[in-house]
Amino acid sequence: MDVLEFLALECPFLIPAARRDPSRDAVLKAFEDAVSLREEEAARPIYPGATAGAAADWSRSALRELLEGYYRRQDLKAAISADERRLMFRVMTLSRALDAYLxxxxxxxxxxxxxxxxxQKGFRGFGQEAVVGLALRLRRGSEQGDIACPLIRGLPLTLMYTDDPEAVALSQVGKKGSIFDGRDLHTGNLAKGVLPPTAPLAIGTQTLIGLAYAAKLRGEDRVFLSIMGEGGSSLGEWHEAINFAAVQRLNMIFVIENNHWALGTHWTEQTAAPRFALKAAGYGIPGVTVFGNDPDEVAAASAWAAERARKGKGPALLELVTYRRSGHAHHDDPRFHGAGALKGYxxxxxxxxxEAADPLALYEKRLMETGVLDEAAIEQVRIEVAGRIVGVAQAVEAAPWPTKADLSDRVYAVRTEPPPTTVPAQTxxxxxxxxxxxxxxxxMERDPRVFVLGEDVGGRYxxxxxxxxxxxxxxGAGRCLNTPISESAILGCAVGAAMAGLRPIAEMQFADFVACGFNALVNNAAKTHWRFGRxxxxxxxxxxxxxxGSGARLMSGGPFHSQCPEAWFFRTPGLKIVAPSTPADAKGLLTAALRDNNPVLFLEAKGLYGMNHPDRLESVPLGDYEVPLGKGVVRRPGKDVSVVSYGAMVSVALTAAEQLAAEGVDLEVLDLRTLQPLDEDLLLASVAKTHRALIVHEDTRRGGVGAELSAILAEKAIFELEAPVMRVTAPDMPSPYSPPLETLYLxxxxxxxxxxRSMVER
Structure with missing residues (x-):
């Protein structure tokens, strides 16, 4: 891209000056002359706190960076060595051949x-091989270097990092031998610097902001590369991740690989902007559009973005304009190209x-014209690649299929840190x-890996x-991080930081809002260890x-501030769920959760907060104190009915037990403490004694925790029961706002x- 082409994209008003003199100094001088303000003009107020001069300074700075960036990229492009060009050509050739084999x-x-x-499914990258340039000047090949998350069809980038076509093929075929062992078709290996992508497209980007934030806390100058198709760039979670990274000035490169098609949706149906890079201004970061079929252009753009990130300037957005030469997946090829009487889209x-801009053909021609390669050298590359594909085919043929052990293995990570051996005496x-x-x-005092993030966690409130x-x-602000109002970015960052070895505590202002970050929990945090062992x-x-409870001051939360979310996640393998009912358990369970190696949802009954019950005090051990996950407790022994509960409803059950004791009805109150893992032994032992089970939870009735507990009792204790299992729950409706309605609802x-009473009277 020459300077006139660049200015046509970014600064058309400088084209006349560039025609006269296209040099860097001349163009920048013309720019400064064009955007200067007189002193009286600069002083004009736009609105309180902002002047025309301040606004112009920001715009001038952003445009100047784009101009200087263009000339810097030309220098970086010119500095690409012959060996680097030969490397990119070999990887492009290997990627094309591997795609053809698959x-x-x-x-x-x-x-x-x-x-x-x-x-099996197959997503090919024909025509997009020039993406290898993104990795050229990055520190690739190690988890301690720069990390990239490619697209599902991003074999060129993966191969540039890993040089492991066998692992790619084994993943996509579904056989053992890759890090997935048949669990997932995606490719990558974090140990080699490639974060495996996911089908929910924004997950990779969200994870990278967490990895990048962990690097920032550790003072590392590593760079994190996120690749997204133009279709995926419409996802709200992706925008939230970019905004988060920009605010935190993370060392990130965001790439939109605009291959024109998202399944069968054309790029013009994804945005009203003429170029995707123009969206960068909304985040306060530079955006650059480059020809995505030229690996040298791509390499220079990536090197420039990495260079500025390592200088502390934050993220940049690169748009690579390229083309998908095949259907979305193998089954889509006939619909894309057409077949027989079927007209393709x-x-x-x-x-x-x-077709005339095929990246491999264009690059081969350029390397021959510049003397980097000759026909003999190109033929040698093809022979070497063909031999490697033969080796891939042999590896695929020889690899075993996964077994039953691979199906259930590693859903949860094993805790490695031993629990404290004594209970602190001081309370x-x-x-x-x-x-x-x-x-x-x-x-946080014991473990520098622990940090807190969320909305206003470090603010006045x-x-x-x-x-x-x-x-x-x-x-400090680094370990108590105030975030934008962005639940998906908060949770995505937490997942990535946890994968990097930190132990984040992500706060949702209200549990209801976790629905905005559902993807990060259910499709990322819960599945990552099972997918590839992290x-x-x-x-x-x-x-x-x-x-x-009586005397509560915080009432009237309504339908968006009072929901109970446990049933949303109770059925999701890979998540743990904790629900303390007392101050001592709240401390002990949270301490244990922070030492667990899995994502733990910590349900805090806000009706039990001190603002609601300042007189509800309890002795809490000071120092290192844990309550183990998966172990419930009998809060009140009894012989007539087992009342099973957790969280805020435990105190309700205890109040009921005292009332019924006056009538001679003896309730045993069980506090589950954790819902996943569930203390089934405690439940079954209690029911074997009382022969009746009453489940009490604040959540709505249908499909809740109570339904699962009832099923467990039906399967494992049916002959112990002398009465049907009963449930006391909220009705199946949203939580109401008005205080009298809320009182009736709970x-x-x-x-x-x-x-x-009805159970013992049967």
Whole structure:
């Protein structure tokens, strides 16, 4: 791209000056002359706190960086060595050949299992091989270097990092031998610097902001490369991740690989902007469009973005304009190109233009014209690549299929840190929320890997309920991170930071809002260890529920501030769920959760916070104190009915038990403490004694935790039961706003009394 072409994209008003003199100094001088303001003009107020001069300074700085960036990229492009160009050509050739081999393998149904052709998916990168340039000047090949997350069809970038075509093929075929062992078709290996992508497209980008933030906390100058197709760039989670990275000035390069098609949706149906790079201005970062079929242009753009990131200037957005030369996947090829009477959706004019711009053919021609390669050298590359593909085919043929052990293995990571062996003797009276704060403070003092992030956690409030108040003063803004209002970015960052070895505590202001970050938890945190063995040790604090208990001050949360989210996640393998009912348990369970190597959802009954019950104090051990996950407790022994509960409803059950004791009905109250893992032994032992089970939870009835507990009892204790299992829950409706309606909605001691009484009267 010459200077006139660049100015046509970015600064058309400088074209006349560039025609006269295209040199760097002349163009920059013309730019400064064109955008200068007189002193009186600069002083004009635009709105309170902003002047025309200040606004012009920002715009001038952004445009000047684009201009200087262009000339810097030309220098970087000129500095690409002959050896580097030969490397990119070899990887491009290998990627094209590997794609062709995999396409034949799938389309000709050469892979069979159980006597039938195995219908694996295949996403090819034909025509997008120049993406190898992104990795040229990065520190690739190691988890301690620069990390990249490619597209699902991004074999060229993966091969540039790993040089391991066998692992790519084994992943996509579904056989053992890659890090996935048949669990996933995606490719990559974090140990070699490639974060495996996922089908929910923004997950990779969200994870990278966490990896990048961990590097920032450690003072590392590593760079993190996120690749997204133009279709995926429409995802809100992707925008949230870029905004987060820009605010934090993370060492990131965001790439939109605009290959024109997202399945069958043309790029013009994704955006009203003429170029995707123009969106960068909205995040306060530079955006550059380059010809994505020229590996030298791509390499120079990536090197420039990495260079500025390492200088502390934050992220940049690169748009690589390229073309998908095949269908979305193998099954889509006939619909894309057309077959027989079936007319394809590919646009003929675009097809002709981009066939003539094939990246491998263009690069081969340039390398021959510049003397970097001759015909003999090119033929030697082809022979070497063909030999490697033969080796890939042999590896695929010889590799075994996964077994039953691979199906269930490693859903959860094993805890490696031993628990404390003694209970601290010193205690202090405190409330539920004070105990949670104490657990965080002690953990952050003991372990520099622990940090807190969320909305306003380091601000004036210290979170919506003041639980993190004072942490930023004690530990600094890096370890008590105020974030944008962006639950998906908060949780995505937490996942990535956990994968990098930190132990984040992500706070949701209200548990209801975790729905905005569902993807990060269910499709990323919960699946990562199972997919490729990387632990995700993180805690998500979730203030949930209504104003339970007498004297509560915080009422009227309504349908968006009082939900109970446990049923959303209870059925998701890979997540753990904790629900303490007392201050001591709140501290002990949070301490244990922070030492677990899995994502733990920490349900905090905000009805139990001290602001609601300042008189509800309890002795809490000071120092290193844990309550083990997966171990419930009998809060009140009894013989007539087992009342099973957790969180805020435990105190409701205890109140009901005292009321019924006067009638001679003896309730045993079980506090589950954790929902996943669940203490089934405690449940079954209690029911074997009382022969009746009453489940009490604040969540709605249908499909909740109570339904699963009922199923367990039906399967494992049916002959112990002398009455049907009963449930006391909120009704199947949203949580109401009005105080009298909320009081009617929430389960109370009277409801428990009535249900238990009916059971013993049967």
């Amino acid at each position: 396409a034949r393998l799938f389309l000709e149904k050469k892979i069979s299992w159980g006597g039938h052709a195995s219908p 590919e646009i003929p004019e675009e097809k002709a233009l981009w 202090k009276q405190m409330t539920y929320d004070e105990a949670i704060r104490l657990a965080m403070v002690e953990a 210290g979170g919506a309920f003041g639980v993190t108040r004072g942490l930023v003063k004690q530990f 632990a995700v040790p993180m805690v998500v604090r979730l203030p949930y529920g209504g104003a339970t 389960p109370g001691a009277g409801d428990v009394v009535a249900a238990a």
